[in-house]
Amino acid sequence: MPTAISEVQEYKGALYIGEFMLAVQTGDMTGRLMKYDPRTQEVTELLRGLGGAGGVTISKDGSFILVTEFVTNRIQRFWLKGRKANTSQLFLKPPGTPDNIKSNARGEFWVAVNIGAGTAVVPLGLRLSEEGKVLQMVAFGVLPFTLFNKLQLPSSITGPESLAFDLKGEGPYTGVSDGRVLKYQGPAVGFTDFAVTSPNRTEEMCDGSIDPALEATCGRPLGLGFNYHTGDLYMVDAYLGLMVVGSSGGIATQLAAAAEGIPFRFLAGLDVDQGNGMVYFTEASTRFQLRDMQELIASNDSTGSLFRYDPQSREVRVLLGGLSVAVGVAVSRDGMFVLVAELTANRIRRFWLGGPKANTSEVFMELLGKPSNIKRNERGEFWVAINNALGPPAPPESLVMPLGLRLSNDGRVLEVAPLVGAYQISAISEVQERNGELYVASLVAAYASIYRT
Missing domain, CATH: 2.120.10.30 (TolB, C-terminal domain)
Incomplete structure (x- = not known):
């Protein structure tokens, strides 16, 4: 019965x-x-x-x-x-x-x-x-955030994958498909040029490009973040390595193109520890590049890594290897640990920087969907962008349910924010909280967006 x-x-x-x-x-x-x-x-x-x-x-x-x-x-x-x-x-x-x-x-x-x-x-x-x-x-129900505004990119370009704000709170700054880093100047002006990562790019060849075949020449900035003490903007270019540019912008300087003698192949995420200036960044894969993203996701690749760059010694140290497409990274407010998202393993790992567990890692959270970038808010909590698949992968773009998850320091889910208002069933790459608003980025969209309570 x-x-x-x-x-x-x-x-x-x-x-x-x-x-x-x-x-x-x-x-x-x-x-x-x-x-x-x-x-x-x-x-x-x-x-x-x-x-x-x-x-x-x-x-x-x-x-x-x-x-x-x-x-x-x-x-x-x-x-x-x-x-x-x-x-x-x-x-x-x-x-x-x-x-x-x-x-x-x-x-x-x-x-x-x-x-x-x-x-x-x-x-x-x-x-x-x-x-x-x-x-x-x-x-259904009372949703915590509703779409307020879209920050439209200049004509034809796409992919504001990550967002950053300077010490004055201006921005957001974001890297886009044609290799530029843009700064948002408000609704009357929109986005303007701030920096480029490739010294070889030309306006004629690159401006307005969405061609993956040109990214290695034009540059493709992804994760980025400011050091508020120096005003410098650090960024990872998927093809060109770890970069930095001063507060006035311009052509970025390459800081590292390899670690332990192995050239970078696909850098993805970045965060700056405001306490000591250390820069944490990730490599998604040593076998595939950004333009091979669909093949990478289908490959069960586990060659991703987490790195730390010391601006004083100018040295890059490998903290963690064997990661399944390492993407987003965020350091805790007290600098005791760093979180790294593994896209194809559907999980977030924690690497301990201090305390009795220093230099060890553990699973911080298992997820139903694929995590992307992670950003810490002013309260020391974390927002992670999650894409839950709606059915089997269907190239060129799988259908997903985009969400923002707010997590505590110990991995508890504090809030779930569905982001279908701006993105429907397309993937997002980042959720960042500022002054009670959520700023959302996407590798596939032609805009960033703002959600308000």
Whole structure:
């Protein structure tokens, strides 16, 4: 006998019942999908071994059933007819925990999904096609942040991957697809030129470019951050290494192009310790470059690293290797540890700089989605940009649910901010809090954005 029933749907006289177990905490995999025939009064087991079978619905033509699994966070399709009859397959891996699922008059499906942990949960509704494509996303409840403004880049360029503010609070500054670092001067002026990372770039060749083949020549600045004591802006160029430029801007100076004799291949994230001036930065891979991002994500590469640059000695030290696409990095307010995001491992690692655990690392947080940049706020908490996949990867750009997670020093989720207002189902790369506002960046968008409470 079923212990609980979450949904009952009728189609042509047969009831298909999704049984779910009280299984979230135990990781129970004994859920079943069953069919009850009122005419024969027989119950037939269709699927077993489900991770918390919850909602169930039948396709408009009666050829398949969908059943949600709230323990494994997925939706399964069981075929009733056709060549695949009596077999099942993964239909969708939603960005959170799925619950009930309903079909509409057009033959599409609505599924309730809850994203988050503890009390920091964002309820969503996803409208899906019969092929498992996300057609619409709706966030419910009182959302903590709403879209205030988009900071549009100059015509044709894209990819404000990371943002920085100077000591006066001016900016944001950001690197873009054609190799320039731009400074936002307010809505009346917009973005203006501040610096470039490549001494070989020309305006004729590079300005306005979105061509990945030109990035090694034109430059591609990614992570960046100011040293507030000197006014210098440090940045990593994906191809050209660790760079710095003075407060007046201009052509950046290369500080390092290799570590321990091994040339950098794909630098990604950066943070500056305002206490001692140390610069922490990451290399995503020693095998792939930024223009190979899709191949990198599919490769299971684990050649990423975390580095520290000492401006006094001008030396680069390897702190941590063997990382699965190391991207974002952030040092704690007290300088005791640094966090680094591993994109393809869906986790954040903590490397201890001081204390009894100095020079060791540990998993800080496991995530459902892929983390990107990490930024610390004035209270010493961390904002991490998360992209939860909506189904399997689909080049050239996968569909995702973009979120900002605010984390405590000990890895607790304090807040979940869905960022679909500006980005819909496109990826974000950074979430940064300033004066009660969230500044959001994206490697694929033509703008940065501001969210307000």
